[in-house]
Amino acid sequence: MWERGLVLSAPGKVILHGEHAVVHGKVALAVALDLRTFLRLRPSAEPRVCIRLPSVGAVRSWDTLSLQTLRRGFPAELDEAKSPSVEQLETLRKFAGITAEASAPESLATLAFLYLCLAISAKYGDVPSLDILVWSELPTGAGLGSSAAYAVCLAAALLTASGAISCPMKEGDSTARWTEEELSVINSWAFQGERVIHGNPSGVDNAVGTWGGALRYQSGKITPLKRVPTLRILLTNTKVPRSTKVLVAGVKEKILKFPAIMNPVLESIDAISQECQRVLEAMPANPSAEYYPVLEDLFDINQHHLNVMGVGHPSLDRLCQVTASHGLHSKLTGAGGGGCGITLLRPDTSPLAVEAAKQDLCACGFECWETNIGGPGVTLHSSSSLSTRVLHALSEG
Known part of the structure; x- marks a missing residue:
């Protein structure tokens, strides 16, 4: 049985450039957002697995014997290289009492947890007795990679508890990260969790959650940027709901209707993404204001x-x-x-200007955070490295 507690986190993500153009083969840049999902894992004295998700109001618990029996009854081998099958997901729904039509966040989060718990234990050993609490700074359904951050946290925690990857935290460390090889394993399993939730995701969100920094995505190929500074931003949620599917279809229709007009727009967005990549990779870790006019343009x-x-x-x-x-x-x-927008903050932007902008945005009915982009991916934490707010949330949960 796993005998140590641990706390870890993974970041959300924003698209810096390349929205919609990426669907048509152009470059997109995705960056880690320093609003994070936190997971606390503790060994359970009882033979059970419990997951608590206060952000979506869900608490679920199963005894380990039932989970092991369920795992043996699966119709196919569970593996990080194979997509979850329709039969496997249907078996999990029946076990958890979730109807086939259920798409609420708590239902999808439960299915992803059960799949990863069973799949990882099937490959690396028995289902351990665990108590897991997940708390997030990320709003759900806002396009900020909240489900991927959740999947990355689950994968890292369950893989560590099963002994598939090491626990890199040493005495005296405030934070620690896994090796590149172990991060690749975490990412593979997190992608499976994303498949449970989204069906056919690109893999960008879980890759950002795993490695952090910034990634270039084009035609299915994901490439980390060589060097990425941490940039300050305002993130604003307009709270206006939207359908990604409808918006993507609308862009496609406009391209088909006006190809001579719209194709140059796609080419220009592609050039923007590539120019932004060039500037980011040329910027030092603590960039001076001279780099910002190009980014602003x-x-x-x-x-x-x-x-x-x-x-x-x-x-x-x-x-x-x-x-x-x-x-x-x-x-x-x-x-x-609708959805979210990002605002670039220069190093010399005064705190008064930032606060005034935040107040005016909130007066519009928007939700606003001052945060960073380009930070680290999935990370282990000591209690001393966590903010009071996070510690309170994890203890209250």
Whole structure:
């Protein structure tokens, strides 16, 4: 039985450039967002596995004997290289009492946990007796990679508890990370968790959650950027719901209708992504203000392109207007049509200007965070390295 407790976290993600164009073979840049999902794992004195998800109001518990029996009854071998089958997911739904139509976050989170718990234990040993609590700073359904951060945390915790990967935390460490080889194993299993939740994900979100920093994505190929500075941003959630599927279809229709107009827009967005990559890889770890005018211009140009593609929204226009009144540059991130936007903050942007912008954005009914992009991926933490807010959430849960 696993005899140690541990706390780990994984970041969310934002798309810096390349939204929608990436669907048509162009480059997109995804970066780690320093709003994180935290997981606390403790050994259980009882022969059971319990997972608590206060963010979605779910507490589920099963005895380990039932889980081991369920695992033996699966119709096919569980493996990180094979997609979860329809039969496997149906078996899990029946076991957990989830209807086939259920798509609520707590139902999908439960299915992903059960799949990873059974699959990892099937490959590496018996189901351990564990008590797991997951708490997140990330809003769900906002396009910020919350499900991937959850899957990465689950994979890292269950793999560590099973002995498939090491526990790299040494006495006196405040944080620790796994080796590159172990991170690859975590990412493979996290991708399976994402498949349970989303069906056919790109793999970008879980890769950002695993490695952090920034990734280039094009036509299914994921490449980490060589060097990425940590940049300050405002992240704003307009709280306007949108359908990614509908927005993607709308862009496709516009390209088919006006190919001579829209294809150059896609090429321009591709050039923006590549220029941004060049600037980021040239920036030192603590960049001076001289690098920012180019990044700001790229934000402005790309935002105009995204409006031309039809994925803007009055709420996002308002966001850009409000931040521009404070001398700041913003763009949508993700699918558009509402959702979230990001605002770049220079190193010399005064705290008063940031606070004034946040107040004006909140006055619009938006939710706003001051945070960073480009930070680390999945990480082990000591209690001393965690903020009071996180410790409180993990103890209350």
